[in-house]
Amino acid sequence: MKLSVNRNIGAVVWIAGLLVPLVASNSWISILSIFAIYAVVALSTDVVLGRAGMYDMGHAVYFGVGAYVTAILNVQYGVPILWTMPIAVVVAAIVGMVLAAPMVKLRGDYLLVATIGFNEIFRMILINDVGGVTGGPDGIFGIGVPSVFGYSISSQEGLFVLNWLLLGIALVLMNNLDKSRLGRVFRYLKEDELAATTLGVNARYYKILAFGLGAGLAGAAGTLFATQLATVSPSAFVFMESVTLFAIVIVGGQASIPGVLLGTVLMFVVPQVFRDLAEYRYLVFGLAMIVVMVLRPQGIWPRRNRPE
Amino acid sequence: MSTSEPTLLALDNIGISFGGLRAVDQLNLEVKKGQVVGLIGPNGAGKTTVFNIITGVYKPTDGRVLWKGEAINGLPPYRVAQRGILRTFQTIRLFSGMSVLENVLAGKHLRTRQTWWAGLLSTPAQRREEKQLREECMEILKTLKLDHVANEVATSLAYGIQRRVEMARTLAASPELLILDEPAAGLNDNESAELNKTILDIRDSGVTVLLVEHDMNVVMNVTDHIVVISFGRKIAEGEPESIRNNPDVIEAYLGKDDDEDEQEAFA
Numbered sequence: 001m002k003l004s005v006n007r008n009i010g011a012v013v014w015i016a017g018l019l020v021p022l023v024a025s026n027s028w029i030s031i032l033s034i035f036a037i038y039a040v041v042a043l044s045t046d047v048v049l050g051r052a053g054m055y056d057m058g059h060a061v062y063f064g065v066g067a068y069v070t071a072i073l074n075v076q077y078g079v080p081i082l083w084t085m086p087i088a089v090v091v092a093a094i095v096g097m098v099l100a101a102p103m104v105k106l107r108g109d110y111l112l113v114a115t116i117g118f119n120e121i122f123r124m125i126l127i128n129d130v131g132g133v134t135g136g137p138d139g140i141f142g143i144g145v146p147s148v149f150g151y152s153i154s155s156q157e158g159l160f161v162l163n164w165l166l167l168g169i170a171l172v173l174m175n176n177l178d179k180s181r182l183g184r185v186f187r188y189l190k191e192d193e194l195a196a197t198t199l200g201v202n203a204r205y206y207k208i209l210a211f212g213l214g215a216g217l218a219g220a221a222g223t224l225f226a227t228q229l230a231t232v233s234p235s236a237f238v239f240m241e242s243v244t245l246f247a248i249v250i251v252g253g254q255a256s257i258p259g260v261l262l263g264t265v266l267m268f269v270v271p272q273v274f275r276d277l278a279e280y281r282y283l284v285f286g287l288a289m290i291v292v293m294v295l296r297p298q299g300i301w302p303r304r305n306r307p308e
Numbered sequence: 309m310s311t312s313e314p315t316l317l318a319l320d321n322i323g324i325s326f327g328g329l330r331a332v333d334q335l336n337l338e339v340k341k342g343q344v345v346g347l348i349g350p351n352g353a354g355k356t357t358v359f360n361i362i363t364g365v366y367k368p369t370d371g372r373v374l375w376k377g378e379a380i381n382g383l384p385p386y387r388v389a390q391r392g393i394l395r396t397f398q399t400i401r402l403f404s405g406m407s408v409l410e411n412v413l414a415g416k417h418l419r420t421r422q423t424w425w426a427g428l429l430s431t432p433a434q435r436r437e438e439k440q441l442r443e444e445c446m447e448i449l450k451t452l453k454l455d456h457v458a459n460e461v462a463t464s465l466a467y468g469i470q471r472r473v474e475m476a477r478t479l480a481a482s483p484e485l486l487i488l489d490e491p492a493a494g495l496n497d498n499e500s501a502e503l504n505k506t507i508l509d510i511r512d513s514g515v516t517v518l519l520v521e522h523d524m525n526v527v528m529n530v531t532d533h534i535v536v537i538s539f540g541r542k543i544a545e546g547e548p549e550s551i552r553n554n555p556d557v558i559e560a561y562l563g564k565d566d567d568e569d570e571q572e573a574f575a
Contacts, residue, residue, distance in 0.1 A: 173428050179438060180427025181420050188403055188414050195401040198363055199481060200389035200418035209424060 009258040010171040018164060021157045029156045030228075031272045036163035037225050039264045040170045043257070044217035045245040047174075050254030051183065052210035053190025055108055058115035059245045061099075061122045062215035064237030065092040066222020068126070071140040071232045072133050081146035085223040089216045096215025097208050104207035119239045126234035139233030143226050163224050170217060174257050186210055187255070247285060251292050253299025262301050313341040314376075316485055316516050317393075322361060322371035322381075323540075331357045332540040335371070339485065344507060344517040346531035346548075350560060354540040355520040356398055359489055362518075363395050364388040390418060392484035396474045396491060398520070404463040408454060408473050411462045412445040415480025445480055452476045452506065468499040475506070485516045492523035504529050528552065536560070 017036075021029050041063050048056040066088035073079040073087065103114050129136040145154040146162060153159060177183035185206050188196035197203050226232045248267050253259020267285060271278040292300055319337040323330070332354045339345045347355050360366040362373055364385040373381040375391055394415070402411050420441060426434040449455040452472050457465060462473050471491060478486055491507070492500045500523055507530045511517055521527045527534065527548070534551045536544040538560040544551060551557055 176428050176430040179430065180424075180434065181417065181422055181438075182424040182427040184410060184413060185417065187406060187410075188417075191403040191405065192401050194365065194385070195397070195403065196414065197385040198365070198389055198395055199414050199477070200386050201414075202384075202386045213424075213428075 010175065010261065013258075013261060014164070014168050014171060017167075018161075021160055026156050029160045031269060033156070033160045033163045033228055034272065035264060035269050036160075036167040037221050037228060038268045039167055039261055040221040040224075041218050042245055042248045042252075042260045042264045043170050043174055044214045044221065046249045046255065046260050047177070047186075047214035047217065048210050049246065050249045050256070050260070051177070051190065052186040052207060054104070054207060054210065055112035055246075056115050056211070056214070057112050057239075057242050057246050058099075058117075058119035058122075059214070059218060060237040060239070060241035061119050062092045062096050062218035063222045063225065063241070064122060064126070064232075064234075065095050065215075066219030067226040067232045067237070068134060068140070068222070069219070070223040070226040071135075071143050074143050074226075075140050076133065081144060081223070081227050082148065085220055088219040088223045090219075092219025092222065093212045093216035096218075097212040100208045100211035104204055104211070115242075116239060119237075119242050123234055123238050126237070135233075137234060139231060141231045143230045143232070146227055159224075159228055163228065166220060166224055171257065173217070182206075182209075244285075247289055251285070251289050251299060253302040256299060256301055256303035259299045259301035259303065263299075313343070315339070315374075316341050316376060317362065317518070318374040319358070319362070320372040320374055322358070322368050322373065324357060324361060324366060324369045330540055332361065332368075332537075335537065335540070335542055337535050337542070339516060339518050341516055342511065342514070343532045344511050344519070344530050346527045346534040347518065347520045347537065348522075348527060348534060348551075349537040349543075352539075353537045355537065356489055357540075358537070359395060359487055359518075359520065362388070362487065363393060389481070392482075393487065394478040394481045394483035394485070395487035396471075396478055396489055398489040398493065400467075400470045400474050402462045402470055402474060402477075404461075406462060407459050408449065408462045408465070408476075409442065409445055409458045411473055412448060412476050412480050413441060415477040416441050416445065418481060445476075448476050448480050451509075452479075467494045468496065471495065471499075471503075472506075479510070479515075483515055485518060486510060488517065488519040488521075490520055490522060492521055492526045495523075500526055 017032060020032055041059070044062070045056065045059040048054050048059065069088040069091050070081065070084040073084045074081055099118050103111055106114055126134045127137050134140070145152050147153060153162060185196070185201055188201060189203055189206060193203055225236070244267055248263035249260055251266070252261070252263025266288070267281070271281040315338050317339040319335055322332055322335045324332045335358065347358060349355055357366065361368050361381070364380070364383050364387065368381050371381070372379045375393065380388055380391065403414065420437065422434045422437050446455060446458060449458050452475065454469070454472055454476055457469065462470065465473070471494070475488070475491065492503055495503060504526055507517060507519070531548055534545060534548055535542060536551060536557050543560055544554045544557050
């Protein structure tokens, strides 16, 4: 039935994707790798935006923090890639919570403007090489390859499996979130904060937690992004990237796993496949946003209620 | 109800101003354990404001709110809820797009043990608790005759049913004091008769009730004690019978009943 398909669509996509390297060329494998990374970032944006209902238009910051933590630790201090991931998660989560703490009482559009401000500050910090660790406008090169039990993962297939694993973990976490008090509380806050607080929900705590979780997950994706490209530079974490992530969630379907995955495909995979048309992607996506918002305000693949 | 029961809630000279408007002034009110207390008054008298002060939505400009003798004014709403004071809203505030069951589960928030990481990891204990919570909520839905709509989207249901869902949600929190803000508004005669019975059942289960209501049928039949306010001040209080015959009350409130109904109809 429709409901169970919707519920398991993430699992179906994930298993199907795992088989792709057996049949596809290297360019397809790297496209899927990028898809996996951006899908995780989009899912992490959805935690804050689609689930907890906070207009976060600076989510690329947390993705960038994760990527730069990995780049700096690996290139300058020689920390193995996979060891940098937990650090990237924790640092991104802390940044997310610290930035969120003074902001979460802001409503809707005010929060949105504040998050844009943070994204700009973050970009300026990277470009101006604050602290002498970010490499300025050029970023950081020569990020190493991850190794597992002594085996270096340098092939596209190997990196793909790593990226796909993280996507799988993210999908499981999102699925669990839907079935837990935490996920419900996020929705209560999104739908009616006053009603939620009069039922005992500490809104501030849960909103900061939403930022922490969303940022932490984006940080993990950042590690793999830095690894996949072997380089990081400020341009990957600018305001426009945050807008894209925001659009993926809104257009795809808030709090809907298939919706967010579909949005990621439209925004990151389609332009890669039709490279000649890539320059039109913002035009096409902009038009798509307008059409979807008018005709289907819940998103292309909206969340469905799950009867228990 | 005997008056020897301990006082649960006391408003001690509560006042609040919005700009130049004195919405509530020098209000004293006592709710004893096991009572059903009615707060009535003309529209704009400040009844909902009083509820907002009690539940922490507004901070009073002066005076104290005492819960079992302890001042709770100034506490945020979620801390007031932690003490066992739960409310419904005059304009129903259900979580839109969520099922009736999910709405009622919200009432279980404070009775839920699972940590956020247990939820993300979906531990066996967390899954057991979720199952348990759902069963408890289904029981509550059954007693309010709502079990047949448990999986419907709450905000798509008829108005009278939504009111019951909101009440079920607060009952799920096992309140000590239940505050009902015009529970009969928008209900038909059958539904409001049913509401009378529900309120008395709630009281008999050991929950103290404070309610604002315009429907005199409900107020006179279920309350043990009535407080009448007008323009933010208390003008009378006593048993339903004495309030019914109080000339001040008739002038301030009942005499304007027709206007009330008209305004209600447009509300």
